[in-house]
Amino acid sequence: MFAEKQRAELCKIARMLYEQGLVSGTAGNLSVRLDEKTMLITPSGVHKGMLAPEDLIVQNFDLTVVSGTRKPTKEAAMHSKIYELRPDIEAVLHTHPAAATAFAVCGEVLPANCLVEVDSVIGSMGLAGYAPAGSRELVLEIERVVPEHDVIFLQNHGLITCGKNLMSAFCKMESVENAAKTLFMAERMGRVQFFRD
Numbered sequence: 726m727f728a729e730k731q732r733a734e735l736c737k738i739a740r741m742l743y744e745q746g747l748v749s750g751t752a753g754n755l756s757v758r759l760d761e762k763t764m765l766i767t768p769s770g771v772h773k774g775m776l777a778p779e780d781l782i783v784q785n786f787d788l789t790v791v792s793g794t795r796k797p798t799k800e801a802a803m804h805s806k807i808y809e810l811r812p813d814i815e816a817v818l819h820t821h822p823a824a825a826t827a828f829a830v831c832g833e834v835l836p837a838n839c840l841v842e843v844d845s846v847i848g849s850m851g852l853a854g855y856a857p858a859g860s861r862e863l864v865l866e867i868e869r870v871v872p873e874h875d876v877i878f879l880q881n882h883g884l885i886t887c888g889k890n891l892m893s894a895f896c897k898m899e900s901v902e903n904a905a906k907t908l909f910m911a912e913r914m915g916r917v918q919f920f921r922d
């Protein structure tokens with residue numbers, strides 16, 4: 726099967742995201758760059774815990790389908806735009822993890838000085854303004870934010886993490902959600918202190 730290794734890895738990362746509670750059911754979409762004009766991406770409507778290699782779709786960055794029988798996700802344009810604008814990015818994950826998405830609902834990213842790992846693992850974070858899922862307006866927001874940031878909070882929607890491979894994008898997703906949960910707990914204790922370098 727074409728791109729067999731990438732298909733297996735994408736399915737493995739999807740399962741890990743599901744098992745860690747970082748993606749619910751059929752929500753979200755995950756992709757990996759295949760070359761300078763194509764990507765391998767999860768289809769619409771398939772549960773992330775049950776993805777099979779043959780479910781994945783090869784799409785050009787202009788969104789024409791090269792191979793695959795499943796329905797393409799309406800959010801594919803966010804992925805292709807990131808690959809076009811950032812040649813250094815090889816993998817893009819988009820999900821709606823609960824704690825991180827709560828920040829996005831409030832129109833905020835994580836404060837960089839709440840935990841040491843925010844700077845060392847997650848890196849710089851940007852906020853894309855609200856636009857409906859799958860809309861051209863949302864792609865324009867991504868276009869504005871992604872040149873400077875590997876982690877993007879989508880207002881009232883969810884999270885995107887980008888990386889030089891699937892594992893690095895996964896680690897950022899996991900770290901953002903963990904940091905968001907930690908901050909909620911600390912706020913509940915009522916004595917949050919931010920560090921200064």
Ligand SMILES: [Zn+2]
Pocket residue numbers: 753800819820821858882883
């Ligand atoms: Zn979404």
